Amino acid sequence: MVSQLRERFPEAILTENLEALDPWVQVAPAWLRQVCFYLRDDPQLRFQMLHLITAVDYLEKASSGPETVSEGHFELLYHLSSLEHRHRLVLKLRLPRWKEDRIGQLPEVPTVSDIWPAANWHEREVYDLSGVRFVGHPDLRRILCPEDWQGHPLRKDYSMSHQYQGIPGR
């Protein structure tokens, strides 16, 4: 399956780990949509179901003062499965924590919500909680937090504000 992918998209597949508990391949973000279309539509693969999109924050603590950009990266996970062939695959994307290393600029990745409608809410949730912008998403609003919430709570450097709408936090 992976060799088929590698043959089709030699530049898209960066690394792979098929011995992991859930075998995964790492995809270049620029190729995500082509790879996803292929995974869904190829008769040998037929990944019709998207189970989950999630972001994992790999923050490494910045060494010096507040001016330094914190090191680390995001990993975006896409869990796919095929009900027909009963196989599963995890796509991994590696993103910078901030776009062009400028704090406050959310990293961007193309949407897959037109490929699997299930992605619509999952991408909204990742945007809301982890702060990843999905380019081309039809309705990228916060989903769990209120619309005027500040920050993205599942980022490791997130700190909750002391007050929200006059309600003391902490």
Add this chain to the structure above:
Amino acid sequence: MDFRRRKSLWNISNQGSTRFIALPPEEFDLQTDEIVVNMGPQHPSTHGVLRLILRTDGEVVKQVQPEIGYLHRCAEKIGENLTVRQFTPYTDRLDYLAAMNMNLGWALCVEKLLGWQVPEKCRHLRVLMAELDRIASHLVAVGTYGLDLGSFTPFMYCFREREKILNLFEAVCGARLTYHYIVPGGVMADLPPGWLQECSRFLDQFPPTLADLHALLTTNYIFIRRTAGIGVLPLQTAISYGCTGPVLRASGLRWDLRRHGEPIYTQMYAPYDFQIVAPQEGQYPDDGISPAVPDEAVLGDCWHRFYVRMREIVQSVQIVRQAIRFYQEASGTVGEPMKIQQKLPVAEAYLETESPKGQLGFLIVGQGTPIPRRVRIRSGSFCNLSVLSELCRGCLVADVPAIVGSLDIVLGEVDR
């Protein structure tokens, strides 16, 4: 006090009514305005704090936009700050109507990450609890669905039976709703003496209630008219939206993780004999209790979603009976709950299990310490709810509660 201000709450255009009266008689026609109706989050038929924004044209719903997040309790953030053992009670609070199944999903995911195997006796005990809880959860789904459609009696019958299951759970673990019984490594305690006899007594007197429910709901003319052909979900749409559980099966796919899941989960159910309830060409295999499908029912409609749950109760009763036998035959212990400070490997594990509401998935990303780097919860209700705007397009306002009820969502699991 509305401290969670969200836009468009007051966005209700209501200009139509006054102008309507002022029109001269010849123009007193069927002119209708689009009205935005806000349903919930305190509406009883939305099963919790779900808010729906309906754009209606007369009685016809043009668009439904679900707004969730009113019950968000930061479960995933809490998971990043506690050890996996400490997080177990929090899984109870996801789908609080089927907390045993939530515990089971979490326990199996942790065991997958650590590569553990639990003793055979523990596996059968877990199946026993999970299936009893599936019956309880489906009873709530069926009972409140009748309530949504204006029928009160089945609700009382369902809750009477559920009460007996809760009494059984209380005898096992002391809690009636949030059990914290199935934990990584095993279960908290073995069964108290005499419990299996109590359980068998419950199973013996239970089936007549199902016959009552079929008479009151399944074959009831009004109920059929309210549900058959309403909210039809084609199989392809169900799959593309990630719908699972009874919602997917009612669209005609025989897919159940208890048979089609990962080995760590299916090995639990391998010795058990049960059917996967799903219509094949509009028909179900005979189970001796359930009535025939009415002519009005369409594959994937509200009636089928309801009916799949009714039939799954019968299957779960069978599984519980077998589990009692297997448990008595099995030797060994019921496992040892894991230590609070158990270190996790630097690895990721994702596992989905078949909870009553749909496929429940947990993702744990370990980082070499007892506290995981990331915990992600994929709930069946979340994905099943996302298809709502697709289902409600073009239906009548009165059908919206029927469709929402047929999806059987629990907001604790949607909002986490």
